[in-house]
Amino acid sequence: MTIKPQTILYARVSTTEQTIEHQRTQAETAGFVIDKVVADVGVSGIKTRLADRQEGRRLFDLLRAGDTLVVRWVDRLGRNYADVTDCIRELMKRGVVIRTVINGMTFDGSTTDPMQQAVRDSLIAFMAATAQAQAEASKEAQRAGIEHAKAKPGAYRGRRPSFTREQFEQVQAMLAQGVGASEIASEAGVSRQTVYRIRDDAAAAAAMLERWGRMS
Structure with a gap:
């Protein structure tokens, strides 16, 4: 069968x-x-x-x-x-x-064509490297955000963040892939302004999540 x-x-x-x-x-x-x-x-x-x-x-x-x-x-x-x-x-x-x-x-x-194999393998290597680099950058932003939040334990928390940790990480991942803000906003379910905020200051965005207990 x-x-x-x-x-x-x-x-x-x-x-x-x-x-x-x-x-x-x-x-x-x-x-x-x-x-x-x-x-x-x-x-x-x-x-x-x-x-x-x-x-x-x-x-x-x-x-x-x-x-x-x-x-x-x-x-x-x-x-x-x-x-x-x-x-x-x-x-x-x-x-x-x-x-x-x-x-x-x-x-x-x-595929058995050596040029096609070379292009394919290069793309695999690039995407895998990007995935690891993005994860490391995201963790660094989170660490910076947590330290920033801890430095002012009694500080006003401000407005509740309009994005979750998942969305924060997804936006960072897609930015690392060179995806445009409009596509990221649509894919991640956030506003373009949120995409720009995370892009321009990931540590501050992470600090906002930490202050609201949404980074753990």
Whole structure:
């Protein structure tokens, strides 16, 4: 019996503010027909390799040659350069096609043309490096924001932030990818002014979240 190829969405959220359903909706809005969703909840993409996550291990067991793996962006696989590049290469060796919702990238291991392979591998390396660099920049902004907030423990908190930690991180990630403010605002569900605020002073935005207890 011939087994029909599957399109599997892998989603990962690291905080309770984030939702798996949002990532599925994004994928379906982009035109993907999802057969199955595999998701890790409350798992860091920096500290935990994909193969060490409970559902990440299941993902490797499920995927077969001819299947398509969909992720919002490569940072859902992880935010560690070596882990992300190793995972994508391993999946391509198995005959799995990896596609991203953001930027609409496709990574296919079937090509034998050396120039196409070089371009593909360079893109994988660049995107994985960007994911790690963005994670490090986000953590640094958060640390600066927390220190700023702690320095004035009795300070007036100001207006409640109009964005969550998830949106803060998503905006930073998309800015790192060179996405325009209007597209980021639409994708993240925030105003363009919020995008500009995070872009121009990420530490201040992180401090605002910390003062309202929304950065943990």
